Amino acid sequence: MSSVSHVKAPATAPEDGGGSAAPTPGRPPVSLNRRRVRAGWLFASPALLVVAAVTVFPVVFSLVLSFWEVRLEYGGLRLGSPTLGHYEALLTHSEWYRALAFTLGFTVVSVTVELVLGTLTALVLERLGAARGWILALLLLPWALINVIAAQLWSYLFNGTYGAVSWLCEQLLGTQPDILGQPVPAMAAMVVVDVWKTTPFVAIVVLAGLMLLPGDVYEAAEIDGANAWTTFWQVTLPQLRPIVAIAVLFRILQAFGIFDLPFVLTQGGPGTATQSVAILGYRVLFQNLDFGGGAAVAVTTAVMVLACCLLFLRVFRAHVDEEGRA
Amino acid sequence: MSRNVPRKGVRRYVNAVNLGGLLIAACATLPLFWMASASLKGPGEISATPPSLLPKDPTFANYDTAFHRNGIGHYLLNSVVVACVSTVLILSLAFFAGYALSRLPVRGRGAIMTALLMLSVFPPIAMLVPLFLMERQVGLLNSYPGLIIPYVALNLPFAIWIMRNYLVGIPGELEEAAVVDGAGPLRTALTVILPLARPGLFTAGVFSFTATWSEFLLALTFNGSDDRRTVSVGIALFTSQYQVPFGVIFAGAMVATVPIGVLVLIFRRSVVSGMTTGAVKG
Numbered sequence: 283m284s285s286v287s288h289v290k291a292p293a294t295a296p297e298d299g300g301g302s303a304a305p306t307p308g309r310p311p312v313s314l315n316r317r318r319v320r321a322g323w324l325f326a327s328p329a330l331l332v333v334a335a336v337t338v339f340p341v342v343f344s345l346v347l348s349f350w351e352v353r354l355e356y357g358g359l360r361l362g363s364p365t366l367g368h369y370e371a372l373l374t375h376s377e378w379y380r381a382l383a384f385t386l387g388f389t390v391v392s393v394t395v396e397l398v399l400g401t402l403t404a405l406v407l408e409r410l411g412a413a414r415g416w417i418l419a420l421l422l423l424p425w426a427l428i429n430v431i432a433a434q435l436w437s438y439l440f441n442g443t444y445g446a447v448s449w450l451c452e453q454l455l456g457t458q459p460d461i462l463g464q465p466v467p468a469m470a471a472m473v474v475v476d477v478w479k480t481t482p483f484v485a486i487v488v489l490a491g492l493m494l495l496p497g498d499v500y501e502a503a504e505i506d507g508a509n510a511w512t513t514f515w516q517v518t519l520p521q522l523r524p525i526v527a528i529a530v531l532f533r534i535l536q537a538f539g540i541f542d543l544p545f546v547l548t549q550g551g552p553g554t555a556t557q558s559v560a561i562l563g564y565r566v567l568f569q570n571l572d573f574g575g576g577a578a579v580a581v582t583t584a585v586m587v588l589a590c591c592l593l594f595l596r597v598f599r600a601h602v603d604e605e606g607r608a
Numbered sequence: 609m610s611r612n613v614p615r616k617g618v619r620r621y622v623n624a625v626n627l628g629g630l631l632i633a634a635c636a637t638l639p640l641f642w643m644a645s646a647s648l649k650g651p652g653e654i655s656a657t658p659p660s661l662l663p664k665d666p667t668f669a670n671y672d673t674a675f676h677r678n679g680i681g682h683y684l685l686n687s688v689v690v691a692c693v694s695t696v697l698i699l700s701l702a703f704f705a706g707y708a709l710s711r712l713p714v715r716g717r718g719a720i721m722t723a724l725l726m727l728s729v730f731p732p733i734a735m736l737v738p739l740f741l742m743e744r745q746v747g748l749l750n751s752y753p754g755l756i757i758p759y760v761a762l763n764l765p766f767a768i769w770i771m772r773n774y775l776v777g778i779p780g781e782l783e784e785a786a787v788v789d790g791a792g793p794l795r796t797a798l799t800v801i802l803p804l805a806r807p808g809l810f811t812a813g814v815f816s817f818t819a820t821w822s823e824f825l826l827a828l829t830f831n832g833s834d835d836r837r838t839v840s841v842g843i844a845l846f847t848s849q850y851q852v853p854f855g856v857i858f859a860g861a862m863v864a865t866v867p868i869g870v871l872v873l874i875f876r877r878s879v880v881s882g883m884t885t886g887a888v889k890g
Contacts, residue, residue: 322708322793328704329764330705332757333724336758336761337727337765338727340735341735344734347737402628406632410625413629416633418876419873422876423872425872426879431643431843433844434843435639435643435858439642443655446659449657542840559733560825579733580734581734587734591729
């Protein structure tokens with residue numbers, strides 16, 4: 283690394299006068315700093331180039347594809363003329379709206395449930411003594427389980443004839459529902475699996491937030507005579523907000539891109555009841571081989587995700603400023 | 609509800625907390641226990657009603673089938689190769705990038721970090737078509753590099769975040785001492801920073817490994833052919849036979865879950881610190 287900077291030093295910075303090769307006692311900070319700037323870019327660029335080539339470039343490529351007539355031929359992709367047809371098809375197709383509605387509904391319901399259960403779990407864990415470490419470790423297991431395996435496991439549990447959940451339903455309700463065979467129960471099942479798998483993440487993040495809260499606020503609340511309920515809503519929750527906000531953003535974006543779970547658990551069915559946007563995109567691409575249409579699905583998804591991020595950052599920043607000024 | 613401040617509960621309250629803890633532990637592990645139990649059941653018992661908690665007649669037949677008829681061992685090998693190589697590459701690139709973005713004067717650091725954070729949550733479906741076409745063009749479909757390259761790129765942003773957040777906290781004096789001794793940036797990074805960065809590397813490593821071990825969408829699309837399938841695709845496609853062979857699926861699932869479960873339990877501190885990295889420090 284140092285030899286590279288020596289060779290390049292005169293070419294890129296003639297006024298440096300070989301200072302980096304033999305630092306003169308009078309001005310080492312300048313050459314040192316130049317060298318550090320150069321090293322900074324040299325160290326950062328391999329990673330940034332890989333990321334740009336494999337993520338940024340394809341996103342831009344998707345954007346282009348979505349506005350062009352695309353045909354797949356033996357030699358590769360053949361581009362026709364520019365068109366808005368893919369977006370027109372998307373916006374006039376009820377299947378896209380249904381996929382979007384399911385994905386949004388799924389995201390809102392599952393993230394809300396995870397947030398509530400995750401906070402409750404964190405509150406319990408915070409109060410636990412020696413057992414906390416053990417339970418924390420156990421909570422990591424569903425989180426680390428491969429999505430596809432979680433989906434297979436729950437499709438067994440939800441199985442209409444011999445699944446344990448179905449059997450439990452029969453004992454409690456008297457009827458044996460075909461959970462994955464009806465639209466609404468299938469959607470609910472999807473939420474259950476997602477909640478089971480990702481509540482641990484929310485709980486651990488909230489727990490970390492709880493541990494960081496200063497103890498003196500609680501003492502103040504105690505002196506003021508606040509009960510546990512009031513303390514939670516007026517002292518604990520407001521202070522947790524910044525931490526919870528980021529966890530929620532992560533979860534929203536993850537839930538919005540959900541693919542593995544419906545692919546294995548319901549195959550998007552019954553009908554298209556649990557077809558997420560990602561599943562729709564995949565089908566348009568690889569079953570219909572409609573690359574332009576698939577790109578349009580991808581781009582609209584990406585735009586919504588970006589909008590969500592920016593909106594969130596704005597609201598969150600505004601909130602931080604407000605707190606800072608208050 | 610107790611009138612006390614949460615920290616100082618009465619005895620009844622403590623019991624409720626313990627019960628809650630028990631409930632949480634049961635919810636988290638019961639389905640996993642069910643899977644382990646079902647993997648040991650014979651074909652009759654696995655679809656029996658009412659379902660049994662423990663196998664009456666435990667058998668390893670499902671494991672035998674998973675290995676000898678469904679080739680789960682081969683899928684495992686593919687997953688090990690892809691996940692290990694990806695993780696090593698991610699860590700080496702993320703270490704230097706994290707060092708540069710935390711301790712070297714790189715202009716536009718803030719913008720780069722925000723862009724990386726956004727990329728780390730971008731849905732992969734948005735990059736699927738172009739990546740597929742690019743890989744098809746250069747003949748990378750159904751090969752190890754065909755998965756390793758996108759995995760490295762997709763997991764780098766988060767790994768860089770973890771490394772950068774960790775390295776920011778290392779005191780500057782050690783680095784300055786090395787500079788005074790005449791060490792260049794590379795030698796400083798390797799001899800001073802790298803040994804101190806181990807916890808950060810563990811965190812980034814365990815997250816990268818878990819993510820690449822579990823990834824499904826790209827593995828399904830790019831490496832669909834049987835000889836290059838990873839474990840998640842293999843287990844998902846067990847279903848496509850005429851009858852769902854849950855016993856064999858769960859035997860395969862157990863084999864794929866045990867390594868990652870052990871890894872996560874060993875590195876549980878790293879996992880927890882990684883989960884909270886964006887929240888606490890970001």
